[in-house]
Amino acid sequence: MKADVGAPVGTPVVKTGAGEFLRLPPITAKIGGAAEYVVIPAGALLASLVLFGIFVALFGKNPLDLYFYMYQGAFGTWFSWQNTLTRAAPLILTALCTALPAQLGMVIIGGEGALLIGALCATSAALAMAGAPPLVVDTAMAVAGMIGGGLWIMLSGALRQYRGVNETISSLLLVYIALAILNFLVEGPMRDPTSLNKPSTPEIGTANMIGSIPGTDVHWGFMFGVIAAVLSYILIYHTVFGFAARVAGGNLRAARVVGLSVGKLILIVCFLAGAAAGLAGMFEVAAVQGRTNANLAAGYGFAGILVAFLARQNPLAVIPVAILLGGIGASGGLLQRRLGLPDASVLVLEGMIFVMVLASDTLYGRLSIFRAKGA
Amino acid sequence: MADPGNIGLWTVPLAVLGGAVRVSTPFLFVSLGECITERSGRINLGLEGTLVMGAMAGYGISYLTGSPWIGVLAAGVTGAGMGALHAGICGLPRVNDIAVGIALMLFGVGLAFYLGKPLIEPTAPRLPAIDFGWWSDIPQLRAALRINVLFIIGVLLAPVLVWALRTTRWGLIIRTAGESSDAALAMGYSVNIIRLRATMFGGFLAGIGGSFLSLYYPGSWNEGLSSGQGITAVALVIFARWNPMLCLAASLLFGGAAALGPALQSVGYSHGYHLFNAAPYILTLLIMIATCSPKRTLIGAPAELSITR
Numbered sequence: 276m277k278a279d280v281g282a283p284v285g286t287p288v289v290k291t292g293a294g295e296f297l298r299l300p301p302i303t304a305k306i307g308g309a310a311e312y313v314v315i316p317a318g319a320l321l322a323s324l325v326l327f328g329i330f331v332a333l334f335g336k337n338p339l340d341l342y343f344y345m346y347q348g349a350f351g352t353w354f355s356w357q358n359t360l361t362r363a364a365p366l367i368l369t370a371l372c373t374a375l376p377a378q379l380g381m382v383i384i385g386g387e388g389a390l391l392i393g394a395l396c397a398t399s400a401a402l403a404m405a406g407a408p409p410l411v412v413d414t415a416m417a418v419a420g421m422i423g424g425g426l427w428i429m430l431s432g433a434l435r436q437y438r439g440v441n442e443t444i445s446s447l448l449l450v451y452i453a454l455a456i457l458n459f460l461v462e463g464p465m466r467d468p469t470s471l472n473k474p475s476t477p478e479i480g481t482a483n484m485i486g487s488i489p490g491t492d493v494h495w496g497f498m499f500g501v502i503a504a505v506l507s508y509i510l511i512y513h514t515v516f517g518f519a520a521r522v523a524g525g526n527l528r529a530a531r532v533v534g535l536s537v538g539k540l541i542l543i544v545c546f547l548a549g550a551a552a553g554l555a556g557m558f559e560v561a562a563v564q565g566r567t568n569a570n571l572a573a574g575y576g577f578a579g580i581l582v583a584f585l586a587r588q589n590p591l592a593v594i595p596v597a598i599l600l601g602g603i604g605a606s607g608g609l610l611q612r613r614l615g616l617p618d619a620s621v622l623v624l625e626g627m628i629f630v631m632v633l634a635s636d637t638l639y640g641r642l643s644i645f646r647a648k649g650a
Numbered sequence: 651m652a653d654p655g656n657i658g659l660w661t662v663p664l665a666v667l668g669g670a671v672r673v674s675t676p677f678l679f680v681s682l683g684e685c686i687t688e689r690s691g692r693i694n695l696g697l698e699g700t701l702v703m704g705a706m707a708g709y710g711i712s713y714l715t716g717s718p719w720i721g722v723l724a725a726g727v728t729g730a731g732m733g734a735l736h737a738g739i740c741g742l743p744r745v746n747d748i749a750v751g752i753a754l755m756l757f758g759v760g761l762a763f764y765l766g767k768p769l770i771e772p773t774a775p776r777l778p779a780i781d782f783g784w785w786s787d788i789p790q791l792r793a794a795l796r797i798n799v800l801f802i803i804g805v806l807l808a809p810v811l812v813w814a815l816r817t818t819r820w821g822l823i824i825r826t827a828g829e830s831s832d833a834a835l836a837m838g839y840s841v842n843i844i845r846l847r848a849t850m851f852g853g854f855l856a857g858i859g860g861s862f863l864s865l866y867y868p869g870s871w872n873e874g875l876s877s878g879q880g881i882t883a884v885a886l887v888i889f890a891r892w893n894p895m896l897c898l899a900a901s902l903l904f905g906g907a908a909a910l911g912p913a914l915q916s917v918g919y920s921h922g923y924h925l926f927n928a929a930p931y932i933l934t935l936l937i938m939i940a941t942c943s944p945k946r947t948l949i950g951a952p953a954e955l956s957i958t959r
Contacts, residue, residue: 382748439944440935443695443748444885448931451878455928462924577756584749619763626757630739633750637742 311639319635323627336614348609349602360493363601367500368555369579370593371507375548377588378511380524385446386552387576388453389424393553394560396423398567401479412483416557424553425546432545436538461568475568485562496558503551507590520544581629661790662913668794669909670902672867676859678804678901680883683855685894690848691828691954695751697856698880699758700732704860706766709871713774722861729857730850737849741842769871777866798866811894824848828952885934891950907933
């Protein structure tokens with residue numbers, strides 16, 4: 276479990292399994308290594324785009340049209356750029372939900388659950404504070420959403436630490452439990468009696484809705500996502516806390532020997548991770564939906580896992596990757612209209628990218644061009 | 651009693667019993683398959699995707715050929731293909747099997763939704779059931795005793811797998827690969843090929859489990875067909891201590907838990923219906939909390955398994 280998911284590949288990896296052995300980086304790893312982190316994921320991305328082109332060609336669509344409309348829908352116009360950035364906002368935050376625990380060697384895939392719980396908590400806070408000034412309501416919503424989401428993922432971390440329960444499975448089970456709680460509440464105790472077709476909670480009120488970044492249609496959630504990612508990066512790479520977390524992620528036994536409180540690290544990091552996803556849920560309510568209903572389970576939490584892995588769990592790299600994935604999501608509508616592709620085609624492409632990126636893990640340190648460069 | 655259908659609250663345990671048999675079948679197939687995969691030392695978290703792919707392929711082929719059994723076979727072959735993909739990628743050095751599982755879970759679900767789009771409308775021939783309740787007048791009991799053939803196959807498969815793991819040559823090779831890849835290597839076997847076959851077998855069974863969903867219960871293809879049965883079944887293998895017979899028992903338990911919500915609804919108690927739907931997940935979590943321990947590895951866990959290391 277504590278394998279090489281979180282640790283940057285290229286650093287020494289010690290495993291005991293078959294065919295694995297102590298692998299020290301070549302002396303030139305610094306130059307070659309940095310380029311590798313960009314070239315290999317980019318190559319995997321290109322390969323999956325080609326594969327997806329072949330896939331749609333099998334269904335009689337022209338792959339060149341596909342690429343054109345994908346570009347058009349994602350980055351072709353100012354309108355599509357705004358759509359892309361709006362979708363990137365929750366992706367940055369849910370990706371942090373996977374990327375932060377990954378520093379500790381944990382694979383958390385329950386960002387969707389934390390997003391839903393965060394949305395529920397934020398909505399409850401807004402409904403409870405109806406009538407207060409909008410700034411107060413929005414602050415309360417953000418705090419409630421972050422605490423709700425944070426505790427949700429912290430539960431997975433605590434189960435891992437104190438009961439040895441695998442955090443990957445527990446966090447995914449918690450997604451389904453969160454969805455059940457959401458459905459229960461919006462169809463029962465929290466239901467707005469006027470929402471007939473789609474059971475929903477009452478609206479949080481137009482005054483409390485969070486607006487757009489001036490000059491755009493992109494809501495403030497994107498800005499907060501970027502800030503959260505930068506803060507996470509500073510926390511992980513430029514603070515003692517982050518250093519301790521990376522030590523614990525690299526070698527648990529060494530961390531214990533030097534007296535790090537691993538349990539505390541796990542709980543805090545998981546809380547922060549869940550808080551990020553919870554904030555994503557809060558913004559989906561306060562800036563997009565205006566209320567909580569089943570629409571919130573739009574898969575941002577699952578796409579966030581892909582973003583985190585494609586960004587190699589680096590919080591800064593999460594930002595451009597989230598924009599890229601947001602673009603793929605944004606182009607889905609155009610692909611449906613112009614090429615008649617099913618809406619699931621975005622999911623297929625995302626799955627292909629995910630598989631290719633993971634398979635490309637095997638290439639690190641093995642491509643001769645990177646070795647030859649400094650040798 | 652004039653009306654044999656009027657059995658009052660007895661409806662609930664009967665519905666839970668019938669539901670346990672019906673709902674447990676996908677759990678049973680996925681967990682038996684995953685059991686073999688994990689005994690070879692690899693975990694395949696992608697079975698959720700395999701399950702949905704199997705459901706889609708089974709439904710589609712059953713619709714095209716008119717024979718649900720060919721559909722079941724196609725679902726199994728599709729699942730084996732997904733398993734081969736997982737094993738093939740994991741066979742590369744320095745690739746993490748858990749991450750690949752997550753990727754294939756998303757990929758499988760996406761691909762099934764894509765390919766299954768034209769299958770939402772048409773109706774495919776469904777799998778037959780055997781009526782074991784012919785002797786009874788009570789409709790609820792008869793409903794509970796209508797048992798699908800796949801369930802019976804699954805029940806028979808469990809002891810066969812226990813026997814095969816314990817006594818056959820193949821069972822020994824799989825267990826060796828799971829306990830010590832070095833030992834398997836020393837015996838002259840390729841660990842990757844053993845795990846490839848074990849993962850394909852696991853995928854085959856998971857695909858069949860998926861075909862049960864679309865061809866028997868609930869018995870149609872739509873995008874909300876599977877909600878976590880695949881991943882619950884993976885967790886269930888841990889609870890069952892990698893023993894196929896315990897997988898059978900655990901599947902029945904989970905099937906019963908999943909049937910509780912609909913059973914209560916059938917007697918008019920629909921309050922908190924969605925919370926009862928979460929029962930299998932909560933039960934899984936509680937069982938994992940109760941049985942795992944941070945201090946020792948689980949009894950019966952294959953030593954090579956990354957989830958227990």
